Amino acid sequence: MSEVIARELASHIVDAKLPAGSVLPTEKEMIESFDVGRSTIREALRLLETRNVITLRPGPGGGPVVRRPRPEDLSEALSLILQFEDASLDDVMQARRALEPTIARLAATRITEADLDLMERTVRVVLESPDPEVFQEQNRIFHSTLSRAACSVVLQVFVESLGSVADGIAGGVTYSPRRYVAAAHAHTRIIEALRANDADCAEQLMRNHLDEADGYWHKKHRDLVSRPVLWRR
């Protein structure tokens, strides 16, 4: 019963397009409107809280507030399953290498001028200061703009959770400025293919880019690629 109520509340939030921060009826009001006991409502709210649908503000004047699960939330569930499947960073990178070329292919015919400009900006910023922190941030923007531009919410959710799992393992690793410049040039070539709406070329260039990075990691950071995925919250 608490599951049924949890699902109804989730559907209500989606259907009414309630934004994060919206205050929901109190526990007491829900007991009346659903005509069930306090423990059932509590269980439903707790379930929604563990699934990041709501937060429960404690104390007097507190109560359920909409949070809405976010695409990033998938990385928690993913990292947990991958830890139990003994997966390594290598497995995560392999999946990225399978997904991102397809995303580049889809984006090639769907991307907007605004997104292309945004991606070009990331390249300029990296070339101006090719250091680890700048690269990490701009690289993230480059890839997330591309994944949004593919207009496939599912692939976007997948590839972003892979990115976040990978960052959790390899986030602190730094490279030489030369490698950041090389990556920026690879990004430029991908942007050119996208701008020309050349799906084959964008796919192939993204594949080359990731294969190159993968080869480098396997040669220079063997320890890193074999690191296990751990559950991250």
Added chain:
Amino acid sequence: MSEVIARELASHIVDAKLPAGSVLPTEKEMIESFDVGRSTIREALRLLETRNVITLRPGPGGGPVVRRPRPEDLSEALSLILQFEDASLDDVMQARRALEPTIARLAATRITEADLDLMERTVRVVLESPDPEVFQEQNRIFHSTLSRAACSVVLQVFVESLGSVADGIAGGVTYSPRRYVAAAHAHTRIIEALRANDADCAEQLMRNHLDEADGYWHKKHRDLVSRPVLWRR
């Protein structure tokens, strides 16, 4: 603190390779060994329960038992996020069409004779009795064997959760025997390409197979493809 303990317990289960059903120390024993209060242990165990790492057997003689999160568990988190992103079955199918050809490509050089035999058997069974229930079951075995054969635990987890989300929406839909026979023949061609270790061909045949199915659905089941994804537990 309860999160730290939850993570330690999860890592312990993985590292000690405890199978599902293993009995864990009692709440009382954990309070002693972790040297923390009862409420902290309770919170840690409850968190692990919501993430399917353990089950909590109620009553006297009860307590925490290993469950282990399974790849299928990702579909819960995925379906919840997709409901909040207003995704439809069409979005799910689009992602499958992106992933499965890549999986067929990877499997072409990695698949074993045993898996190929298993996949061939599914085709024979469908051709012997091309009815909805038989097809649904054999089709599931065909695709899950293939995704396992790709030796990419991440892609396997992704594509299986897409399959389970799709089944949740379209599971009850039936087709004519003629369509099941046609699907079986498409499967045979894919198996032949896999047996020849022809990655390009396997990828292309899988793409054709899914494009064909997609075209049919858009023509004959418009209502179905636009159905929203709902949170499923």
